[in-house]
Amino acid sequence: MPLSNRFVAEFLGTFWLVFGGCGSAVLAAAFPELGIGFVGVSLAFGLTVLTMAYAVGHISGGHFNPAVTLGLWTGGRFPASEIIPYWIAQVLGAVAAGAVLYVIASGAPGFDVAGGFASNGFAEHSPGKYSLHAALLAEVVLTMFFLLIILGSTDGRAPAGFAPIAIGLALTLIHLISIPVTNTSVNPARSTGPALFVGGWALAQLWLFWVAPLIGGAVGGFLYRWLGGSGANK
DSSP: OOHHHHHHHHHHHHHHHHHHHHHIIIIITTOTTTOOHHHHHHHHHHHHHHHHHHHHHHHHOSOOSHHHHHHHHHTTSSOGGGHHHHHHHHHHHHHHHHHHHHHHHTTSTTOOGGGOTTOOOOGGGSTTOOOHHHHHHHHHHHHHHHHHHHHHHTBTTSOTTOHHHHHHHHHHHHHHHHHHHHSOOSOHHHHHHHHHHHOHHHHHTTTHHHHHHHHHHHHHHHHHHHHTOOOOBO
């Protein structure tokens, strides 16, 4: 498949992830009397990945996340020469989703990005006021396990056709665990999109949500290869 087609697929997949996941947090999580809460937001993030993995995963591989792209490279599944193009597509998709979500959300009276706009944060900007060290550890560990699940479920020896379900459920579980800690990143593009619209503290803390997921993704890829992963996609 030409890189241009895969670029667009990654753009669209990441757009849907950020628009669906962050959109559920901004528009529906605390909606008066009918808010979906943490569980609903967690399901929304998982469903975005599940649906787009089936929709365009066969075109681009369905990364939608710079940490996944890096982890697939360390896991022997992806060429180094295409990491940067994939990252660019993913970040552009996340920013575009943030822009669309901002326009929609600003149509409601009283909307203010000072409320966080689904940005990730630590310390005073963590939903549960978790420290920098707690946020760093959570993001590294959860991203590492996310890569193990991605690599394992897409291994040629795994049952065919079920990988998007396993990956979507894994992302749901990750959010159920860590929304109180960091508002859940495990995805630098997802963190970048909202942060650009919030500015200030969100941009100042964005470094952690690049560094920690990339470390976790890289470790997960190496670990899966060490465990005996085939390195072959289905």
